[in-house]
Amino acid sequence: MLPSEHTNTVDFDTARLQRLGYAQKQLPTLQPVSLAQLRQQLSMQLQTSLDAERILTIFRAESQRLVTFDSLSYVQDSTDMSLQLGETASHSTSYHLSHDGEQLGCLTFTRQQRFKEEELAELESLIASLVFPLRNALLYRLAVQSSLRDPLTKTGNRLAMDQSLQREVELAKRNQLPLSVLMLDIDHFKQINDNFGHHTGDEVLKAVAATIKSQLRNVDMVFRYGGEEFLVLLSGTCSEAAAMVGERLRHAVVSMQMPMHCQQLGLSISLGCAALQLGENTSSLLGRVDSALYDAKRAGRNRLRMAG
């Protein structure tokens, strides 16, 4: 099963949940109830949040008052959502949720014993209370994602970069952990636009972004910094390891296959690499990595330079 993913969801509803006794970590002790009572309570509780993960956590805790199960998992592709609550067991039952043709993801319950018919009917009845709150949460998640994502390359945009960089620099300082950044720029990109047109240029940007992402760990973050420039944020990574990652990205881009008018389009990138120094802020770190990238360009391109 896939692990739960980080979300950028703004946590504005914690206070409301706490007032209702649903603080994030401490769900109240649950007593058995009738299906009708539980449906009524669920409808109210599920409306207290726009965070899909929290909605499913509440749903799982409440449903278990009526039907025992070990795990609940949820996958929804268009919002990149994948969540696993509890340990999976051998027997499972799955539901593909939809509303008016809208796909709202797949919910799977597992446990050690087979589910009985009446338990399945109860679960289905409870799921009916979940559909609308979950749909609202998915719309909210999509809106947050779009506001933070570059639509062409599907990497983070500048707003996401500023927020993430600020947060990661603070975390690195507080926990005394290394943090490195790579700034990379496609070489002679203007020629690609000039020779093959802007549409091809856009396709190259998308392909390079996909190649970069495919070479990184899930926790590494990629942002479109400018036109054909990207920033990679490597938390918990020292300068030597970051340089190795940078070289891996450079090789991967050089090896890319981009057929163009019966020939291969040769691509390369130049990179700057910098590790956060003691007492340094984000703008100084960005300034140093930008200078390193400039050095790599001046030295002939298709290479990586460390920041001074």
Ligand SMILES: Nc1nc2c(ncn2[C@@H]2O[C@H](COP(=O)(O)OP(=O)(O)OP(=O)(O)O)[C@@H](O)[C@H]2O)c(=O)[nH]1
């Ligand atoms: N197709 C396309 N082109 C873009 C986009 N954003 C910026 N560009 C173009 O990217 C080009 C960048 O050109 P330059 O800054 O001269 O850089 P370069 O040609 O890559 O040269 P070096 O970086 O020095 O190797 C410009 O022609 C921009 O118009 C975009 O979203 N799509």
